[in-house]
Amino acid sequence: MTTTMAAATGTGTGTSTRRPRAPAEVTMPTRRRPGHTIVALHGALDIAAAPALREHLAGMLGHSPRHLTLDLGEVSFCDTSGLAVLIGTQRRATGLGITLRLTGLNPQVTKLLRITGLDHALTVNPAPHPTPLPSPTQTRTAA
Numbered sequence: 001m002t003t004t005m006a007a008a009t010g011t012g013t014g015t016s017t018r019r020p021r022a023p024a025e026v027t028m029p030t031r032r033r034p035g036h037t038i039v040a041l042h043g044a045l046d047i048a049a050a051p052a053l054r055e056h057l058a059g060m061l062g063h064s065p066r067h068l069t070l071d072l073g074e075v076s077f078c079d080t081s082g083l084a085v086l087i088g089t090q091r092r093a094t095g096l097g098i099t100l101r102l103t104g105l106n107p108q109v110t111k112l113l114r115i116t117g118l119d120h121a122l123t124v125n126p127a128p129h130p131t132p133l134p135s136p137t138q139t140r141t142a143a
Contacts, residue, residue, distance in 0.1 A: 028056060036067040042074040045082025053082070057089045064098055069125075073104030078112055090122055101125050 031038045039060060045053060060068065070086070072078075086102070093100040103125040105113070113119040 028053075030060070032065075035065045036069065037064045038069045038071055040071040040074065044077040045072075045075055045085065046077060046079045047081040050081040050085050054085045054088060057085065058092060061089070061092050061096055061098060064093075064096075066097070067099045067101070068093060069101045069103055071104045072102055072106070072109055075106060075109060078109045083112065083116065083118060086122060087118065099123070 028042070029040045031040075037060065039057070041053075043049065057070075070089075075082075090100050101123045105124060105126075110119075110124075113122065113124065
């Protein structure tokens with residue numbers, strides 16, 4: 001199942017006329033496994049996408065089993081509004097007895113979590129899936 005959330009924004013010019021800008025989109029393909037839901041976020045987690053993202057993730061918590069993983073591997077940008085959604089989702093999940101994990105963070109999101117101290121408040125896994133080990137038939141050459 002894939003959900004696309006769009007948030008249209010406008011620019012204020014000091015008058016009542018607003019010019020529309022392109023909508024911000026965050027797509028959220030979801031995979032369900034026994035006891036576990038994985039939501040892969042794609043796009044910018046910013047002020048334009050935050051309301052729709054918050055609403056969607058709150059709905060996911062209502063239908064999620066004990067573990068919810070947010071795969072941020074395809075997130076292109078995250079600002080403080082996106083962080084607020086992640087923290088709010090963490091709090092709601094904890095209140096419902098659901099474990100929330102973040103995975104697949106790009107360097108920008110990793111740095112943002114680190115400088116805000118949220119890397120200690122959120123459970124962060126380094127990769128969405130473990131990197132496979134080389135097979136025994138593969139040989140390595142020493143450099």
